Amino acid sequence: MNRTAGAGARTAAVDVLVVGAGPAGLAAATALSATGVTVDVVDRARDAPPGVRGGVTAIGWAAPRTLDLVGPAGPERVAAGAVVLATGARERPRGARLVPGTRPAGVYTGGELIGAVRRGTPIGRRAVVVGGERISDTAVRTLRGAGVLVAAMVTDEDAPARRARTQPIARAVVTRLYGVDRLSGVGIRLRDGRTRTLSCDTVVFTGDWIPEHELARRAGAAIDPGTRGPVVDGGHRTTVPGVFAVGSLLNGSDPANSAARQGRSLAGPVLDYLADGAWPPDGPGASASIGSSSAADQLKLGALRVSPVNGS
Numbered sequence: 001m002n003r004t005a006g007a008g009a010r011t012a013a014v015d016v017l018v019v020g021a022g023p024a025g026l027a028a029a030t031a032l033s034a035t036g037v038t039v040d041v042v043d044r045a046r047d048a049p050p051g052v053r054g055g056v057t058a059i060g061w062a063a064p065r066t067l068d069l070v071g072p073a074g075p076e077r078v079a080a081g082a083v084v085l086a087t088g089a090r091e092r093p094r095g096a097r098l099v100p101g102t103r104p105a106g107v108y109t110g111g112e113l114i115g116a117v118r119r120g121t122p123i124g125r126r127a128v129v130v131g132g133e134r135i136s137d138t139a140v141r142t143l144r145g146a147g148v149l150v151a152a153m154v155t156d157e158d159a160p161a162r163r164a165r166t167q168p169i170a171r172a173v174v175t176r177l178y179g180v181d182r183l184s185g186v187g188i189r190l191r192d193g194r195t196r197t198l199s200c201d202t203v204v205f206t207g208d209w210i211p212e213h214e215l216a217r218r219a220g221a222a223i224d225p226g227t228r229g230p231v232v233d234g235g236h237r238t239t240v241p242g243v244f245a246v247g248s249l250l251n252g253s254d255p256a257n258s259a260a261r262q263g264r265s266l267a268g269p270v271l272d273y274l275a276d277g278a279w280p281p282d283g284p285g286a287s288a289s290i291g292s293s294s295a296a297d298q299l300k301l302g303a304l305r306v307s308p309v310n311g312s
């Protein structure tokens with residue numbers, strides 16, 4: 001059922017569209033594919049794993065369970081029986097943390113740092129890492145691997161674990177960045193009010209995750225004000241029929257193995273929905289049901305309209 005959509009986009013139909021190919025989306029797609037339904041997995045990252053359409057970004061909703069995508073082949077529209085949002089989370093960048101000062105080079109998030117090192121970009125000579133999460137340790141190791149001295153870890157935690165062989169400066173926040181073209185230092189304030197300036201040419205703001213909830217929000221899904229991820233029930237159903245959400249999109253901080261576990265558990269609820277279209281009438285919380293394993297057996301594939309993805 002491929003046809004040309006209004007804005008010049010090609011339209012394809014698929015049983016399940018998975019947006020995001022991190023551990024959660026990949027696990028969901030693998031589990032669903034194994035049941036025989038057609039699954040289209042897209043990820044905006046160009047270097048996506050095999051089986052994933054890389055460089056393809058979901059930009060909005062054309063209709064319920066129908067997404068507009070943009071990729072190397074141009075715009076397209078995918079109409080799905082069910083949509084799995086596995087868009088993950090991003091680290092809060094310096095700007096969003098309201099750290100004032102100049103805008104010099106040498107300021108990274110943990111993810112940006114790892115990407116830059118992978119690309120072989122020269123990083124700097126002396127770094128400060130902000131944060132006390134696992135990714136902060138990863139940043140320290142990455143910096144050392146790239147030959148950068150880690151001058152300090154700064155965290156607002158009371159008693160951070162001493163990891164990655166760096167004694168953190170606890171109960172402290174970064175209050176200012178210094179430098180013109182290149183970072184020359186960061187100002188920090190301790191909780192007792194004392195201030196210090198740490199000399200460095202690189203600062204890495206790590207952790208402090210924000211769920212990538214834009215697509216969920218645009219679908220009209222209820223967002224939890226605490227986690228800032230979509231509200232879901234035990235079957236990962238959002239408040240929008242046919243739209244599921246998994247992984248760190250839900251709370252920003254799910255480790256990879258937990259995200260993958262959630263993805264795998266999604267097959268039952270998605271197959272249930274494809275089979276009978278049932279959805280908790282009042283959204284998550286109205287149903288205690290967690291996707292039944294009988295769904296795959298009950299699914300009548302013949303009843304689904306399936307056609308090749310990608311408009312080909």
Ligand SMILES: Cc1cc2nc3c(=O)[nH]c(=O)nc-3n(C[C@H](O)[C@H](O)[C@H](O)COP(=O)(O)OP(=O)(O)OC[C@H]3O[C@@H](n4cnc5c(N)ncnc54)[C@H](O)[C@@H]3O)c2cc1C
Pocket residue numbers: 019020021022023024025042043044045056057058059086087088089110111114134135138212215246247248249253254255256257259
């Ligand atoms: C630098 C770094 C190091 C980490 N180290 C560890 C570690 O050592 N151990 C650990 O357990 N966890 C680690 N984590 C956390 C781990 O990456 C997450 O827990 C895990 O990736 C969450 O999986 P996910 O599938 O929910 O989301 P993600 O892995 O974030 O995947 C989401 C995917 O969705 C894609 N996407 C988002 N929006 C769109 C859109 N609109 N259209 C198309 N695609 C979209 C993104 O490109 C991304 O690939 C690290 C994270 C980072 C950033």
